[in-house]
Amino acid sequence: MLKKFLSFIFILTFLTACNEDEIQSKSVEWEKYVNSKFGFSVNYPPDWNIGEESDNEDGINLYIGNPDVQILAFASYYMEEISNPYGNAENDGFDIQRITLDNGKSADLIVGKLDQMVNYELVFISNDIIYNVKAEVSKSFFDKNEDTLLKVVKSLDAL
Template identity: 45%
Template sequence: MKPLTFSLLILSFLLISCSANPQTSQPNLTPPTIQTNNQENWQEYVNQRFGFSIKFPKSWPRNSGTPDGNGIFLYANDPNIDIRAYGSVSNPFTEPYGGQFNDPNLKRQLITLDNGKKATLINGKEAGQILYFLVLEENGIFYQLEARVTEQFFKENEKTLLKVAKSLNILQRSQ
């Protein structure tokens, strides 16, 4: 009798597991992947839609991603701190967006990312906050890290923001 009970239990488990509704997949809208790097208390966000990843502190209050699948708010729940990473096919340096980067108070520089690629970093004071904007263009896609933070947050986290920016990585896309 015991082997029959055990067999029924295993069969029930298998039936329940197999009967779960499979999720319908939408092309290019794969949910984001967050991996934890325990050695440094950093996480890695992977965006399948645009094929990029970026690392950020595990302690930052992030959300689960944007509804359109373009990216993630890396720092959420504070109206004075907005840090996001996203991909786009729109050039951020052309109108209607590009005008914001013509402010003479903003410094533009070329930096080398951890993967050896060159990206443009724009930073400075804008509308009472610090703007920290990184963009890397590759194959018609613009990979971006945008931070609008308080001066105090920037003073305390400038090195961390640079480390986050430099961690931006373009993933190999399958042909």
């Protein structure tokens, strides 16, 4: 009888500890990168090591330390005749999906595979500025982090 009781207490303690870990991981606040030159922000997980802002202040590398992962948040002045991400995506056979950002605005998500890497790019154009959150990652990284990447891209907010 004592063994059953102790086993029950052990299982109850284990389940309680798991729930506390789950609650703590859900309550962890994400970091926010704010770009003052183009007036946008994007959220990212606190365990990502980010780089320094680029010299021309157009954006930042949101994930450094892994050669199979490049995740950038950046903006530039949009000139359709010079930089058209949609033409490149169509030429490479990528899918273009319309999504709703966390701020309620619509943007395009371009997804495809090229040279063993998954390309995952959010494109939002407003007031002659093109805002991007672009990931070029290994298939294994993408498979493990697809939900996180979607959460990052959907957090883009043009201030």
